Amino acid sequence: MKLAIFGAGMIVKDFLTMIDRVPNVQLKAIMGVPADLATMEEMQAAHHIDEVYTDVAACLSEADIDTVYVALPNFLHYRFTKLALEAGKNVICEKPFVLTSTQAQELAALAEAKGLVLVEAITNQYLSNYAAIKQRMAALGDIKVIECNYSQYSHRYDAFQAGTILPAFDPKKGGGALMDLNIYNIHFVVGLMGAPLSVHYYANVERNIDTSGALVLNYPGTQVVCVAAKDCSAPVRSTIQGNRGSIQIAGPVNVLTGFTEELNDGTKETVDEKVDQHRMYEEFVAFEAMIADHDLAAAKQRMAHSLAVMNVVDAALADAGIKLG
Incomplete structure (x- = not known):
C-alpha cells in the first residue's frame, strides 16, 4: 500500500504511532491545510513520510500513491473521498463515513464503477x-x-x-x-x-x-x-x-x-x-491485505455494513x- 494521509489532527497523530508495525505500508505523502504545514513537516521527519502537500490536486496527481487515508473532519469526508476515487485511488475513510446515506451510496457506486477499494475505518x-x-x-x-x-x-x-x-x-x-x-x-x-x-x-x-x-x-x-x-x-x-x-x-x-x-x-x-x-x-492489517489482493468482494461486503x-x-x-x- 502506497499511502497518502489526508489530515493532520489527533487521529492522524494516533495512527502514526501504530502504522509502522503494519507490513507493506509505505507512507508516501501527507496532505493538509497550510496552517498545518509545520505539524505535517514534524510528522514527515518523525515517521519518514516522503512528501508534504497543502494542495489536494497536486497530491493526487504527483504523489506515488495508490491509496488515500481520509482522516479529515467529518464534513469533509465525502468531498475528499470523492476526489480521491475520481483520481483512481483506493480510499480508507475515517468514521463516520459521511453525513448521509445518499452520500455513502454515491461514493460506493463510484468506487464500484472504477474498480477501487473503498472502506470505512471503524475499528471494532x-x-x-x-x-x-x-x-x-x-x-x-x-x-x-x-x-x-x-x-x-x-x-x-x-x-x-x-x-x-x-x-x-x-x-x-x-x-x-x-x-x-x-x-x-x-x-x-x-x-x-x-x-x-x-x-x-x-x-x-x-x-x-x-x-x-x-x-x-x-x-x-x-x-x-x-x-x-x-x-x-x-x-x-x-x-x-x-x-x-x-x-x-x-x-x-x-x-x-x-x-x-x-x-x-x-x-x-x-x-x-x-x-x-x-x-x-487490526483494521489496517485488513485494509493492506484487501488492497494488495484487490479484494473488491471483501470491500463490497464491508461497505454493505457501512451503508x-x-x-x-x-x-x-x-x-x-x-x-x-
Missing part, C-alpha cells in the same frame, strides 16, 4: 475481540437486550455553552454525540444484529445539535439502547443479555480491550484475544429533527 469491526463476541453470542441463547453507553464529557461543551461553536458541536460540520460517539455503538450493534426494524433517537438538542441522547433500535425479540453523551459522563460499558447468559464489556466498543461472559449455570470467563494494544492495528449503519444514522437524525451539513 476488525478487532479479534469483536470476532470472539460474535462466536460466543449463540451461548447466550435468545438475545433479549443490548445496552451500550459511550458517554464522555467534552471540554468543548463548556465553550459551546458560552457561545463558541467548535466542530464537535457544529451541525454544519457533522458534529454531535451521535456522529462522534454513538456511531461506534451503532456499528457494534449492526455488526452483530444487522439492520433494525425501527429506529428512534431521543436526543438532548441544543442549538440544533445533539449534545447527548438515547438511540433505541428494535429487532425481532430484541431491544437495543445506545447512549452517548458529550455533555455529561458515566462509566463507559456495554452488555449483551440473552436468556442463557450475558456478555459484559468494560470500556468503549471501539477499543474492546476484552469482555466477560457469564452464563446462567454459573460459568464465568474473562476473554481477551487482542492482537495488538493499538485499536487501529446499513448510515441508514440507521439517517433515521436517527430525522427522528430527532437534526440536520447535518
